[in-house]
Amino acid sequence: QVLLVESGGGSVQAGGSLRLSCAASGGTYWINWINCMTWFRQAPGEEREGVAAITTDNRSTYYADSVKGRFTVSQDNAKNTLDLQMNSLKPEDTAMYYCAADWRSCGVNWSNVRKYTTWGQGTQVTVSS
Numbered sequence: 001q002v003l004l005v006e007s008g009g010g011s012v013q014a015g016g017s018l019r020l021s022c023a024a025s026g027g028t029y030w031i032n033w034i035n036c037m038t039w040f041r042q043a044p045g046e047e048r049e050g051v052a053a054i055t056t057d058n059r060s061t062y063y064a065d066s067v068k069g070r071f072t073v074s075q076d077n078a079k080n081t082l083d084l085q086m087n088s089l090k091p092e093d094t095a096m097y098y099c100a101a102d103w104r105s106c107g108v109n110w111s112n113v114r115k116y117t118t119w120g121q122g123t124q125v126t127v128s129s
Helices: 028-033
Strands: 003-007 010-013 018-025 036-042 049-055 061-063 071-076 081-086 095-102 123-128
Touching: 003 095, 018 036, 018 095, 018 123, 036 081, 049 071, 049 081, 061 071
Parallel strands: 010 123
Antiparallel strands: 003 018, 018 081, 036 049, 036 095, 049 061, 071 081, 095 123
């Protein structure tokens, strides 16, 4: 079974940057089971929304329109981590950020919450104006 642990959240002023990391563990078999890893976020009173995703075998990436050009998703196979570099942060980026994994490719449904079977506990990102 895969365990996902997020880190790197914090508080930053608008225009600043943060880098989130999601570490996957659980043994080689389960790590290799993952084919899509995705960052979601959820603000208080809002639905959970997809932010960015990567298909692990071909490294295809997907982004929400609201973060294109500001966020970059990447994977480090040696460390079994999924990273999210967030630049030019805005107050509306404030949310709890979650990492999720699925055995299927990301594809057009990458931002569908119901697609994912494994989730981390989340890391808080707060952007002040």
